[in-house]
Amino acid sequence: MKPALTLNHADILPGIIQPLLTWYKGQASDRQLPWRLSPTPYHTWLSEIMLQQTRAAAVIPYYERFLAALPDIAALAAADDEMLMKLWQGLGYYSRARNLKKAAQVIVAEHGGRLPQEHKALLALPGIGRYTASAIGSIAWGKPWPAVDGNVLRVIMRVLACSEDIMAARTRTAVEKALAPHYPTGSDASALNQAFMDLGATVCLPHGTPHCPACPLQQLCLAHDNGQEQKYPVKAAAKPRRQEDRTILLLHQGSAYALHQRPAKGLLAGLWEFPNLPGRLSQQDIEAWLQCHGYRASQIKPLPAARHIFSHVEWHLSGWDIQLQADCLQTAECPASLRWASAAEISNTYSIPSAFTYYLPYIK
DNA sequence: TATGCGTGGCC
DNA sequence: TGGCCAAGCAT
CATH class of the missing domain: 3.90.79.10 (Nucleoside Triphosphate Pyrophosphohydrolase)
Known part of the structure; x- marks a missing residue:
């Protein structure tokens, strides 16, 4: 087993928080996403599950239809399986839908019908992993938990010009550890996690040329210094199908x-x-x-x-x-x-x- | 740690 | 067209 990873140039990270928050609170939050209109714990949970490995544009109609049919956790816990799968048809990764219902039943049986607010209790629910627990906690209750997904990894690897493989678990762990001490609480925790998402989705793009002139982190991005944005993130090749x-x-x-x-x-x-x-x-x-x-x-x-x-x-x-x-x-x-x-x-x-x-x- | 698990958009 | 990619999780 390889030793835990320490990120080079991690001293840059405290300086990215404020620019990201300022950017997000300005023009950046233009993105009209239905789950941002009323970010209740249930809405946030549902959206985060649907957004796993799935683009926001694809999720929006599913999210609207799902909430119309199953407006709260109690309804989800009691949902008919056939209807549940019909609501998910075409969205992919169907175990997400089954786990959603299983988790809702646990929430009703063991948590009084409300999502638990402890990280460990969230993690114990089927379908909720480290990313999703942190996203829900920060958005729903302002917990200072970095939600490290592909967007965050891409942004951080570029800012630090770091060549670690983002598919390796220890890379994600290192990023979580490096970010956590600098995380704000309250509405800024929510804003910061969503700022990373928006930056990754609209500016620090995974393919093609990133829109560096529009990036609030341009001045302190080591990859940009060297004109090497395209080199990052490094990702192990996928196995052939x-x-x-x-x-x-x-x-x-x-x-x-x-x-x-x-x-x-x-x-x-x-x-x-x-x-x-x-x-x-x-x-x-x-x-x-x-x-x-x-x-x-x-x-x-x-x-x-x-x-x-x-x-x-x-x-x-x-x-x-x-x-x-x-x-x-x-x-x-x-x-x-x-x-x-x-x-x-x-x-x-x-x-x-x-x-x-x-x-x-x-x-x- | 590696693998199984969907789908559609983009270049 | 083919390959890469997206707000990951479970085992």
Whole structure:
């Protein structure tokens, strides 16, 4: 195990606090974000969970719709699972939604229905890690806790011209430790954490050229001194994605289409999908599969290929539209896990992940 | 510590 | 087009 990391030039950090706060309180807080309108603990919590690895622009409509359906923690704790996943459909990282409900139940059962204000108690809730606990604490109650996310790491690594790998846990720990002694309390704690976010999102950009002339830290940024903003942050290369072929089946009798619920654990856990098989199946393969399951098709048509990229897997999709003969379902050995749904039910009730939406236009 | 876990935007 | 990236967490 490597020893704890000490950041070089950390003496620069106390000097970045005031410029950031001044910048945030000025024109910087122009960003109209709905969770900033009424930053109750619940609103802050929900927004921070949705914002994990997700851009603010993508979150906004989900946030509005979620709060309209589940306006408080009690409602969330009692939410119907199917509705919960439907509210999250398309946002990704679906365990966030499940953990949100689990945490709400703990909050109701053990904390009197209110989010706990201690860092440790927040951390104990499912889905809340160090970043999120600190973000909630600072924004909701003015706790002096640095919320170190990708934005903060990028800004700090550039200001310090530091080449440590930001994917390494000890780098984040070192940044937290270096910032914590200088953190203000009250509304400035909230403002400072959000200032880092805004600076990272609008000025100290991760790709392309950062907008250094607009940066309140330009004068004291060591990377900028050397014209080397692009060199930072240093980040370990990601592992190449696993490549998989899958064949999607639009299996239907008239307008009733087969849906299958994915396993409770793993990729897209518990969400609904069109039946699909590993590999790139030919029409002969499809016919054999149908016969094996007792289905009789009246028509089999190929559908266009598609590709879907997850963070760690890449699916190369092919598809078939399979019209079953009338009364076929009475005699077929339908897998018990299949549901038969109309286009309206598919769009209104079932949570279908984006990986399958390429084939939705072929549903009639 | 390394890996699994989504999606869409940007260059 | 392909690769990188975003307000991370759980195990």
